[in-house]
Amino acid sequence: MLSILLVRPGATDFDDQRRIKGSLDMPLSECGREQVRRTAQDVSTFHLRAVYSAPCESALTTSAELVAGRDIRVKAIPNFRNVDHGLWHGKLVDDVRRQHPRLYRQGEEYPNLICPPEGETVEQAKQRVFKALRKVIKKHRDGAIALVIPDPLASIVHCILSGEGPKSLWLSEVDTGNWELIELESSDLREPAMV
Template sequence: MSRTATLTRVMVIRPGATDFDDQGRMKGSLDMPLSERGEQQVETLAAALADIPFKTIYCCPSESARATADRLSEAHDVKVKVVDAFKNVDHGLWHGKLIEEVRRNHPRVYRQGIDHAEEFCAPGGEGLMEAKARVLKALNKCVRKGRDEIVALVIPEPMASVVTSLLNGQPIEDLWRRETDSASWELIDTEI
């Protein structure tokens, strides 16, 4: 007997911006609140997604992701579940470093982040391939629980791109464009 795959719709939502996002800095797993601009972005996002029928919102344990998820939950009257495995990628010694500084002072590493993003690992940090392995089990569990509904995931960059890559089977391209958040979202159909 063959088993048919179920198509699940996953909405990957990036939180509103933090001060580091506004400054073009790598925040990685640092826990930061939304900036004033980020709060405005979240209000706009909540209005744009007001008609989307979420039943549960899963989010990263960071302050910006939780604030974004909490605002969306108010608009939808749903629960927020914090998933520790969705913690953002650890950028080690490069937390807080300006992306422009990496481009200027480490041109080979910067180029690697563009051409081979999945091989990137900041000094003393976590590589994107490690992050993929870490998040896969939790992602599969959330997707399985969300059959026949839209699964909402509030996850900051670059972890949001790691999750998107796992869902759509595409490699991560240009890490540096995927380092900052601005309350964006994408809907992905995935088979489980």
């Protein structure tokens, strides 16, 4: 059995302000640094075989804290970059709710279908991350590994690994500084269904 620690990096200033960060590369905020310290303490009892990270600064900083004192190198995976929110980068989530109520509702009810202007759909991000996940998981049949991925992409990874449906895009947009354990019985991932 493979144990996967799915770690959301600590918060950035945009997360603290409830702004859409998407694929923007930002450092951790003071709140985010504290979240990372707590997360590193929480997962310190796991004997990790590997740590794979999104290539953004917040994920790499979080990963570095997780491997401190361990004989593990962090491997950055380009396809673990967060969802590209195009022209919505930097917008307040509340502004999208007020200015685009129909799109906001769609992000709550059918997050796989939403596509910000000049961005990518959640479905496109799912297909991209699935390929990278399959390669990582084939390398590890058992033991424990950590995946450090920001939301909303971490929520997409959760859906792929658990088989559960997607949650609201807006809830996952500002979900930071936590982790969950997912146990995989098989290293054979199923291709995610297209919507």
